[in-house]
Amino acid sequence: MADYPVELLSRQPPANLHVPRVAEPTGLVDPTVIAQTHQPPGRIPRSVQRLLGPVLLLALWQLLSSAQVFDARTTPAPYTVISTAYALLASGELQTHLWSSLQRVLAGLGLGLAIGLTGAVISGLSRAGENIVDANMEILRAVPNFALLPVLIAWFGIGEDSKIILISLGVLVAIYINTYSAIRNVDAALIEAATTFGVRRREMITTVILPGALPGFLVGLRIALTSAWLALIFAETINAPLGLGRMMSDAREYFRVDIIFVLLAVYAILGLLSLSLVRYLESRLLQWRRVFDGR
Template sequence: MVSPSSGIVSSLPDFPNELLHRSERAPTYISSPSVPAELVDPTVIAQVRRPQSRLPRSVQRLLGPVLLLAGWQLLSTLEIFDQRTTPAPWTVIHTAWTLLASGELQTHLWASLQRVLAGLALGLGIGLTGAIASGLSRAGENIVDANMEILRAVPNFALLPVLIAWFGIGEDSKIILISLGVLVAIYINTYSAIRNVDASLIEAATTFGVKRRELITTVILPGALPGFLVGLRIALTSAWLALIFAETINAPLGLGRMMSDAREYFRIDIIFVLLASYAILGLLSLSLVRYLESRLLQWRRVFDGQ
């Protein structure tokens, strides 16, 4: 045993006094009463930090087409473009005004819109049904997926002679041709989106006792919604492309019919009017999908550029 009078014990500091002196030298912190912290939406912070422009976003997106038209008009004014093959924008606008004043353009446009809407409705119904059946069950995948992949590999326009042989040269073959491009785009993107839903979300919902029906409606389908909207964007583009070929099947009215007549009579100005009409219809379709995304995907945070 070591005696208290030994050097080891005497060399140790006086611990209570030493701790007292250290506590006096240490900084003191005044504890404030507990105040509940307010949750801050990160998207609001991003919007505050982002410089706001005076022009709406929809107007800013028109910058590219406006620059394209300005360059086109400049090259036409400098006579770099031949007016016989590439008319100036003002010539195209004048031709469009003439067609609108006579009512000819509206008549053909309405006929084309009816075909696109019918084909879009048919393709959406079949594509969504097949995607949900394949995405939610392996039995549905075994039956549907291979057929859809085959249909995807075969160009839709190659089926045109078969459709004419089966359904004739009436409206049915035109609508089915449009719907084929729509249903493939809807099926591929929606099926892929369903299968790419985060498995941890499904496991967490199952752990909390969520039933299968509620799991599908509250977890799987909302998680696949972004992929469906991407497919809808591609489907609208495919519908307008298929319309041109569909209206070559003995169509009395339609933009494709106008295109065929203008090509036959070498009316390049009318062809440019129809090209502009397809472009405007495509932009309107894209705006519709963007509006749906802004309304249906408010819960999703994504990178929106800087």
């Protein structure tokens, strides 16, 4: 290598000489950061904003009741319903029936989730599994669950088993249909890309297919929770000593319209809480997915 004079090495470049700057690497963008919506300070939370509709409905209901548009014997005012709810809570009657119903719903939900999710994975991942499982699930979907009530009573009696199975039937159908459809609708380009990189089948299932089907499963879970609360009303007509359905039957028999409205409000609150649970799971499990949020 040639030796350069010291004065050349220590010489500074002219001030007017333009030296292009090399752009610094920007790095990769974290999709979870993009997916998160940062709420401006002072803004009302979305969970509170969603309560605007029910609050306006209650205000309109109270206004019409005060104007005597509604007959108090058939449509009690919100204040009357709240007073009845307070009396039921103070006596502990509402909590006892609610806890009994929650136990049935949780048992039916767990059983339906296990069967529906297992069937969807088996049917969605293999054609042999689809040939065995899918037709049976479609038949079960076509038959109204409540039409099976006499059969369930004949098979399992009037105990808790028939009630839990009736609830699980609606759950497993909703979970199966949505999860199976989501598995089969995973983008084929992702499968081809994973195959090109040499990803094995087991790893492809756990890292590509099942995460891609997760949004469909959560949609099925939302429908399943609604189906569970709907089936609970019919299930608790099978000689249930306790439960919200039993309270509803007794209130209808004695024409306690105020108690009926209290139970309707309880069902509505339980439905909203179930929806909030699914929204929370979506916000945690689907941070990688960027979707339109209705801005």
